[in-house]
Amino acid sequence: MSASAKQNSIIADPSLAKDGHLKIDWVRAHMPVLNRIRDRFEKEQPFKGLKVAISLHLEAKTAYLAKVVQAGGADVTITGSNPLSTQDDVCAALVEDGITVFAKYNPSPEEYKQLLIHTLETKPDLIIDDGGDLVTILHSERQDLLAQVRGGAEETTTGILRLKAMEKEGQLKFPMVAVNDAFCKYLFDNRYGTGQSVWDGINRTTNLVVAGKTVVVVGYGWCGKGVAMRAKGLGANVIVTEIDAIKAVEAYMDGFAVMPMVEAAKVGDYFVTVTGNRDVIRGEHYDVMKDGAILSNAGHFDVEVNKPELEARSVSKRTVRRNIEEYELKDGRKVYVLAEGRLVNLAAGDGHPAEIMDMTFALQAMSLKYVNDRYKEIGSKVVNVPYELDEQVARFKLESLGIGIDALTDEQKAYLDSWVEH
Known part of the structure; x- marks a missing residue:
């Protein structure tokens, strides 16, 4: 030492x-x-x-x-x-x-x-x-x-x-x-790594079934793609929310529902934020969420889920299970936040x-x-x-x-480098 x-x-x-x-x-x-x-x-x-x-x-x-x-x-x-x-x-x-x-x-x-x-x-x-x-x-x-x-x-x-x-x-x-x-x-870590580790963290923390539930993935970058793909594999109905029109079309063509967050908030059972931005789940969304909604974040900072606005709407807060905080809203609905809104795959898992x-x-x-x-x-x-x-x-x-791949022949290299009609 x-x-x-x-x-x-x-x-x-x-x-x-x-x-x-x-x-x-x-x-x-x-x-x-x-x-x-x-x-x-x-x-x-x-x-x-x-x-x-x-x-x-x-x-x-x-x-x-x-x-x-x-x-x-x-x-x-x-x-x-x-x-x-x-x-x-x-x-x-x-x-x-x-x-x-x-x-x-x-x-x-x-x-x-x-x-x-x-x-x-x-x-x-x-x-x-x-x-x-x-x-x-x-x-x-x-x-x-x-x-x-x-x-x-x-x-x-x-x-x-x-x-x-x-x-x-x-x-x-x-x-x-x-x-x-x-x-x-980004092709492997962000997509396959985040996709698997987010659900490892959520599943080990909640011990609840995913199949048949509605999962809202907030952001459809490479991390969002992985989270949505794995949610689908677990049997969930997946909704994607986006601000980028191109990514929204991509999510739609990948087979996912796409809608504004204020609409998705009404039907989601699980929410996963992967945007890198702040306040993507906030007050107006808490106002319409289902009783029992589960919120988690897979972005770097704990600002994607706006906790102060959730606390302002709550009459009580308690830890009901390790890494699960329960917020009881004024009308009796309960909303749950995993791992204090920090990276759920690491704060509540092994990454x-x-x-x-x-x-x-x-x-x-x-x-x-x-x-x-x-x-x-x-x-x-x-x-x-x-x-x-x-x-x-x-x-x-x-x-x-133990996987091998092909290599170009000299003739193939010459063909690709040439502009002359062959």
């Missing part, structure tokens, strides 16, 4: 490390792409002598990413990106493995922010962010720590929106790779399957190396993951599955 990691870390309970190691061992056995990158990093040492700060949902799969970055020579510090998704046993295991951890389950808002600041005070050269919290703090109240940062990678849609707003205003001071926009992220995060975290690791190798030439802007890295992750995934 690293003495400095043990001395400097802030975690809930070091005695939980044994259980954390078991969790990390399990996901490592199901992350062959990341294992392959770890082997490469151990030989090449791309981060030797560098400090890396990571802010992600701190559970076992994230822990293994941190260990892969550490295997590349980095001095790694990690914190959580959501108060309710941190797993204390995993934190304890990482400390034993020489990684500095500033994270614990369910800290107060003030303590949560301070843990982020502690992470940045290690003066990192590179960062991996989720939702843009580290970058935002660096560019606002802790600009004294900016100079050393070479760049980093961002995990989520929400974080990329924040980064692009900073870039547009000329405020971004170092390059960030938009991992969320990579094919191997995406390991095989899915294998691809996403492989992109993170490779993007971190990419930005470290080229941060001077990239400049202070948001850049996409290079296609060759994206494709490499896909090829590693296929190889791990």
Whole structure:
């Protein structure tokens, strides 16, 4: 164990490390792409002598990413990106493995922010962010720590929106790779990962049947597509609400009902928000909801379900089951909110399957190396993951599955490159 990691870390309970190691061992056995990158990093040492700060949902799969970055020579510090998704046993295991951890389950808002600041005070050269919290703090109240940062990678849609707003205003001071926009992220992580893990979280929390119920999916981006697809597979009637006409047509042609939220609110049994925006379920919707409606959020921040407006309409609030808050409205109807309106798949579950995060975290690791190798030439802007890295992750995934694909012949390549009539 690293003495400095043990001395400097802030975690809930070091005695939980044994259980954390078991969790990390399990996901490592199901992350062959990341294992392959770890082997490469151990030989090449791309981060030797560098400090890396990571802010992600701190559970076992994230822990293994941190260990892969550490295997590349980095001095790694990690914190959580959501108060309710941190797993204390995993934190304890990482400390034993020489990684500095500033994270614990369910800290107060003030303590949560301070843990982020502690992470940045290690003066990192590179960062991996989720939702843009580290970058935002660096560019606002802790600009004294900016100079050393070479760049980093961002995990989520929400974080990329924040980064692009900073870039547009000329405020971004170092390059960030938009991992969320990579094919191997949104096609698989956002669709299949979110689709499965959201329903894992809802089902384990409520222990109620989905078949025959009406599910309202708020937002039909790649995450919404996955949530709707899995709801249909569970036997639900699915309604999609959207603000984008093209996505609304897509949802309709995928076989789902499409209507405004104020109409969907009248008939929904389950609601899942996946928009990245605020107040998509709010007062006017609570006013018409059925008794027993269940609300959940799968967006990064807990602002999609407007809880203050729900509380203002309620005469009582109580926790009726772990991660389920019951709001009794003035007319006697009851509405339930899962996981305090935070990410239901992580705050009330274990997040995406390991095989899915294998691809996403492989992109993170490779993007971190990419930005470290080229941060001077990239400049202070948001850049996409290079296609060759994206494709490499896909090829590693296929190889791990024992699947082969075809390659173009020289004649086929020449045909595609020619404009002359054949």
